[in-house]
Amino acid sequence: MGAETLSRENNHNESADRPRDGGAIPAARVGSVEQAAPIGEDQALEILARARTVVDPALRAAVESMPESMRRVVAYHFGWREVDGTPAEADAGKAIRPALVLAAAQACAANSRAVESFAAGSPGAGAGAGVGTGAVPADSFAVNSPAVQSAVRAAAAVELVHNFTLLHDDVIDRDVTRRHRPTAWRAFGATEAILAGDALHSLALRTLAEDSHAATGPALRRLAHCVVELCDGQQADCAFERRSTVSLNECLAMAEAKTGALLGTACAIGALYGGADEAGAAAMDAFGREIGLAFQLIDDLIGIWGDPAVTGKPVGADLLVRKKSLPVVAALCSGTAAGAELAEIYALDRPLTAAEVQRATDAVERAGGRAWAQGASCERMAAAIEHLSVAVPEPSAAGDLLALAELVTRRIR
Amino acid sequence: MGAETLSRENNHNESADRPRDGGAIPAARVGSVEQAAPIGEDQALEILARARTVVDPALRAAVESMPESMRRVVAYHFGWREVDGTPAEADAGKAIRPALVLAAAQACAANSRAVESFAAGSPGAGAGAGVGTGAVPADSFAVNSPAVQSAVRAAAAVELVHNFTLLHDDVIDRDVTRRHRPTAWRAFGATEAILAGDALHSLALRTLAEDSHAATGPALRRLAHCVVELCDGQQADCAFERRSTVSLNECLAMAEAKTGALLGTACAIGALYGGADEAGAAAMDAFGREIGLAFQLIDDLIGIWGDPAVTGKPVGADLLVRKKSLPVVAALCSGTAAGAELAEIYALDRPLTAAEVQRATDAVERAGGRAWAQGASCERMAAAIEHLSVAVPEPSAAGDLLALAELVTRRIR
Numbered sequence A, B: 001m002g003a004e005t006l007s008r009e010n011n012h013n014e015s016a017d018r019p020r021d022g023g024a025i026p027a028a029r030v031g032s033v034e035q036a037a038p039i040g041e042d043q044a045l046e047i048l049a050r051a052r053t054v055v056d057p058a059l060r061a062a063v064e065s066m067p068e069s070m071r072r073v074v075a076y077h078f079g080w081r082e083v084d085g086t087p088a089e090a091d092a093g094k095a096i097r098p099a100l101v102l103a104a105a106q107a108c109a110a111n112s113r114a115v116e117s118f119a120a121g122s123p124g125a126g127a128g129a130g131v132g133t134g135a136v137p138a139d140s141f142a143v144n145s146p147a148v149q150s151a152v153r154a155a156a157a158v159e160l161v162h163n164f165t166l167l168h169d170d171v172i173d174r175d176v177t178r179r180h181r182p183t184a185w186r187a188f189g190a191t192e193a194i195l196a197g198d199a200l201h202s203l204a205l206r207t208l209a210e211d212s213h214a215a216t217g218p219a220l221r222r223l224a225h226c227v228v229e230l231c232d233g234q235q236a237d238c239a240f241e242r243r244s245t246v247s248l249n250e251c252l253a254m255a256e257a258k259t260g261a262l263l264g265t266a267c268a269i270g271a272l273y274g275g276a277d278e279a280g281a282a283a284m285d286a287f288g289r290e291i292g293l294a295f296q297l298i299d300d301l302i303g304i305w306g307d308p309a310v311t312g313k314p315v316g317a318d319l320l321v322r323k324k325s326l327p328v329v330a331a332l333c334s335g336t337a338a339g340a341e342l343a344e345i346y347a348l349d350r351p352l353t354a355a356e357v358q359r360a361t362d363a364v365e366r367a368g369g370r371a372w373a374q375g376a377s378c379e380r381m382a383a384a385i386e387h388l389s390v391a392v393p394e395p396s397a398a399g400d401l402l403a404l405a406e407l408v409t410r411r412i413r
Helices: A041-064 A068-077 A096-111 A146-173 A184-188 A190-209 A216-242 A248-273 A278-305 A326-332 A337-346 A354-366 A369-391 A395-410 B041-064 B068-077 B096-111 B146-173 B184-188 B190-209 B216-242 B248-273 B278-305 B326-332 B337-346 B354-366 B369-391 B395-410
Strands: none
Touching: A041 A068, A041 A096, A041 A146, A041 A190, A041 A395, A068 A146, A068 A184, A068 A190, A068 B216, A096 A146, A096 A248, A096 A278, A096 A369, A096 A395, A146 A184, A146 A190, A146 A216, A146 A248, A146 B190, A184 A190, A190 A216, A190 B146, A190 B190, A190 B216, A216 A248, A216 A278, A216 B068, A216 B190, A248 A278, A248 A326, A278 A326, A278 A354, A278 A369, A278 A395, A326 A337, A326 A354, A326 A369, A337 A354, A354 A369, A369 A395, B041 B068, B041 B096, B041 B146, B041 B190, B041 B395, B068 B146, B068 B184, B068 B190, B096 B146, B096 B248, B096 B278, B096 B369, B096 B395, B146 B184, B146 B190, B146 B216, B146 B248, B184 B190, B190 B216, B216 B248, B216 B278, B248 B278, B248 B326, B278 B326, B278 B354, B278 B369, B278 B395, B326 B337, B326 B354, B326 B369, B337 B354, B354 B369, B369 B395
């Protein structure tokens, strides 16, 4: 298993291999719903595996409907085929977004009176099943009720959108590796990757549109709107790399658009299929966005202080390439002497030496960038849980979503 | 006013300035519905102008909803802004597709019992208005009934899809001019053009999804499916340029996907909003596709035999760049000595001389490529009219669609 990124752009697709850095990364606090079931890595991984199992047939069926000219590129990107068309079983990504859709649908259904209709056809799956344990019956996603089928289709649509943006971002960023293989544009050419991405984009929205569930219209509008946000975030990220100064607020807005928007949309869409009203969906959207920002902050910390032995990347990897990550921008905007020293190093018109990277690392810390990012990620996680308690007041119903939030922000693999 | 292309790819965006070549181009025959109103250039241009007037506010409102990072590129592409953001009134294209949506909606509404509800709120506009004259009241699109508002939104969605593909195709084909201005990627960079195209794509489908008309679901599925076809067509066109041999059937399939699919989809979507059932929509789709192919055949003839004085391009422009257009592929596949001679010229590993272009031109003609394309365009137009008579049996209701078909295939400007 391997690299997966939570952001629209893919500067992180290598770093996604890094396991959590226990030293630098603040443990997320579950706060007001701490009384919910203890959350473990095994549980989170089981939720992901189950989501993959349930969504995979919908993903494959959707891709199967494409003409071969598009399918060969998309199936390669998903790890289902080699470049020459022979079947493969390569890494298709963690599928965190579809898992969030399904977990949000289940949580909202369990939390609401809609639970009976949502779980119709599967006695035992639903509201009561996880109470007091946080555990979810293994067959809880195998229900064939129309509402669950619709949620699965929506989960597939979200994953298709995510993958369309990866195809395009790899072209834009000229990234050569994704999930341990050459990127699609490296394997097939930029034209093929752009067109396959376009086709996948339409396929995603069509997959969502292909049923008459009451949630379909609102879900489609949210997903389409989210794509515009993702584009805005990727555009800002590219633009920041060319600018000498970026404010912390600009940087946070970019991270929300690039990383938070699709996690939020996944949760909101799931909520709609779980019977939530617009207010419930909005609270779930906010939950997902905060998780996304908490993730980004932690990812950025790992990009500076991650252990090369576990990340497989050089010491201070992000500083070496002068990336304007959140802790760096916080330091640059701190008005401190250390921030000015960092700016000087970033302004050098030549590759940085190991000593300079070390000085830059120290400068980010002395300027308060590290402490700020650690604190901000804790605050984001606390805010996420606050939003979750609004969307899903019943703690026992929120177990899977909390487990996924833990996994996302602590990068359990 | 200026260049507009009917195909997804834009090799023709220069040639779109060419007025019809009266000598080489067969006049389209209106066939079985010839008894309908006489069709003139003025009428067709009036239909287009009216459609632009009606759809423009919906287009601008949709684009206005985008974040500035995307809007600046899209508004430039539409001719509404200069690169620096100052307002402009440049060419936004002919808007043939939205005109087809509206004309198809009106024709189907006029043809069916749905006319009363479709035209509700506008006494005089609708079924009876054009009977015997083919004339359409000037206010027929100004109706504020919900059904017409929905059709206008759908027309805008189709135009947004068309323009998203133009943004991407210009990047893919490295085309530098569109509608007499630098292409968006030349003005803003490829990253900006790709992302603005992605955002426009989502915006298009969201624009369509933003109402609860019964036709919205089927229309959205058709439009999303059409995008996949457009991608397939553009991919094939790019692939053909790298291949030494292409069959005529492959070439026709490519032209249908690249050029016919969106015209067909525009007509089918209009039909759905006009109250047609799936069979009616399918017949309208077939009508639009045949028009698209007739257009492509004629465009390809102009690309070889168009008068440089009126096209502004060199003699035998398409042959000079060794384009595998339909008459060329017909000649290459003819099994004649002239076809073999053409293949030899196309295989030369250096720029062609004027004499060689002339020899190639003669070879296409001697191999039967010119006569085939002329005959095929007539057949396509006849087939289009056949399909139209199925979709809209009442001749008086079909006037606008026939005028638009004339305009498309004879390239009235």
